[in-house]
Amino acid sequence: MRDFIYVGQPQRVVFGAGSLARLAGEIDTLGARRALVLSTPEQRPQAERVVELLGDKAAGIFDRAVMHVPIETAREAREVAQKLGADCAVAIGGGSTTGLGKTIALDSGLPIIAIPTTYAGSEMTPIYGITEGGLKKTGKDARVLPRTVIYDPELSRTLPVRLSITSGLNAIAHAAEGLYAKDGNPVMDLMAAEGIRALARALPVLRQTPDDLDARSDALYGAWLCGSVLGNVGMALHHKLCHTLGGSFNLPHAEVHTVVLPHAIAFNASAAPEAVRRIAEALGSDNAAQGLQDLARDNGAPIALKDIGMRAEDLDRAADIAVSNPYWNPRPFGPEQRGEIRALLQRAYDGAPPS
Numbered sequence: 088m089r090d091f092i093y094v095g096q097p098q099r100v101v102f103g104a105g106s107l108a109r110l111a112g113e114i115d116t117l118g119a120r121r122a123l124v125l126s127t128p129e130q131r132p133q134a135e136r137v138v139e140l141l142g143d144k145a146a147g148i149f150d151r152a153v154m155h156v157p158i159e160t161a162r163e164a165r166e167v168a169q170k171l172g173a174d175c176a177v178a179i180g181g182g183s184t185t186g187l188g189k190t191i192a193l194d195s196g197l198p199i200i201a202i203p204t205t206y207a208g209s210e211m212t213p214i215y216g217i218t219e220g221g222l223k224k225t226g227k228d229a230r231v232l233p234r235t236v237i238y239d240p241e242l243s244r245t246l247p248v249r250l251s252i253t254s255g256l257n258a259i260a261h262a263a264e265g266l267y268a269k270d271g272n273p274v275m276d277l278m279a280a281e282g283i284r285a286l287a288r289a290l291p292v293l294r295q296t297p298d299d300l301d302a303r304s305d306a307l308y309g310a311w312l313c314g315s316v317l318g319n320v321g322m323a324l325h326h327k328l329c330h331t332l333g334g335s336f337n338l339p340h341a342e343v344h345t346v347v348l349p350h351a352i353a354f355n356a357s358a359a360p361e362a363v364r365r366i367a368e369a370l371g372s373d374n375a376a377q378g379l380q381d382l383a384r385d386n387g388a389p390i391a392l393k394d395i396g397m398r399a400e401d402l403d404r405a406a407d408i409a410v411s412n413p414y415w416n417p418r419p420f421g422p423e424q425r426g427e428i429r430a431l432l433q434r435a436y437d438g439a440p441p442s
């Protein structure tokens with residue numbers, strides 16, 4: 088018996104190698120004329136290439152996007168957008184750059200054109216994150232959903248191999264939690280399974296041949312599907328743990344997802360058996376949690392929190408924060424389950440097999 092609500096997201100998605108060349112036309116389609124181009128400092132060269140493509144449609148560059156969007160950076164970018172009279176934002180980069188664009192849109196309603204260069208999937212969601220006083224807060228607002236997304240696999244060919252694998256697992260995490268989401272639906276289930284399949288197929292190829300355009304296209308296709316799932320249904324235990332570890336302990340985002348995901352899936356396996364079976368099936372594994380850890384380890388990604396900057400002495404506080412304001416989850420993880428969450432974090436810290 089089916090019982091669900093599915094809400095389509097009002098977005099335009101342009102996908103294909105070389106589709107960056109269509110940006111100026113997409114700005115015209117939005118009815119915009121002055122784009123503020125956003126990037127991280129490292130990706131300024133890509134931002135400059137966008138400015139060259141746009142000519143007088145470019146109002147300027149703001150190249151100070153950083154992970155977890157500190158409130159100070161958001162305020163600075165909002166001021167620059169206003170000063171330049173920008174009427175849209177073009178975010179070329181990963182989730183940090185898209186996230187910066189979202190904080191401008193949250194404040195001003197400015198439309199965003201996202202040009203993803205990682206597999207984070209932020210371009211497909213109305214979710215935003217802002218970090219203030221060492222605490223990351225997330226929210227949902229239709230204003231932050233990018234109006235147009237241009238997926239050009241050429242732009243992810245320079246993504247370092249380690250980040251390609253961990254960002255791919257960040258995407259798989261969205262789909263995995265979407266399969267047991269409280270507000271899940273058949274459309275998202277189909278996209279989630281296909282997204283996991285595409286990424287599980289592409290990541291081992293990218294490990295060997297990072298320049299393989301077909302594999303980059305496959306991975307970006309998987310990221311689009313998985314990001315769409317994140318944008319349509321709720322997050323649960325895994326994302327709560329990652330937001331806690333990323334926002335409060337400033338751990339690298341994609342790496343945290345890679346390390347924690349196997350353990351979160353193991354924690355939920357008994358409470359969401361059909362979802363976990365579909366994850367395993369999409370991975371081509373007989374055990375979803377172990378298959379995810381194997382996918383990470385076999386492709387050179389980290390499997391232990393201790394290897395990505397987490398301190399053992401912070402595990403207790405991490406467990407306290409995680410259970411203090413829990414997201415919905417098929418298996419409850421509130422203050423009464425603090426001991427189980429602390430044990431999960433210890434296994435993730437050690438890089439132990441998920442159980």
Ligand SMILES: NC(=O)c1ccc[n+]([C@@H]2O[C@H](COP(=O)([O-])OP(=O)(O)OC[C@H]3O[C@@H](n4cnc5c(N)ncnc54)[C@H](O)[C@@H]3O)[C@@H](O)[C@H]2O)c1
Nearest residue numbers: 127129155181182183204205207209212214243245246340
């Ligand atoms: N709101 C959402 O729905 C959502 C979803 C996923 C992630 N996020 C957020 O996104 C942030 C993480 O994003 P991310 O994992 O994409 O990393 P990122 O955007 O922080 O990029 C990581 C580093 O890789 C570089 N980089 C990115 N693409 C590159 C490329 N193609 N070639 C060379 N270098 C490249 C960047 O310049 C940066 O230095 C976090 O803040 C996370 O919370 C938000």
Ligand SMILES: O=C(O)CCC(=O)CC(=O)O
Nearest residue numbers: 186214215216225326329
């Ligand atoms: O936008 C954010 O920073 C919060 C949502 C998010 O990061 C999704 C994820 O954890 O990958």
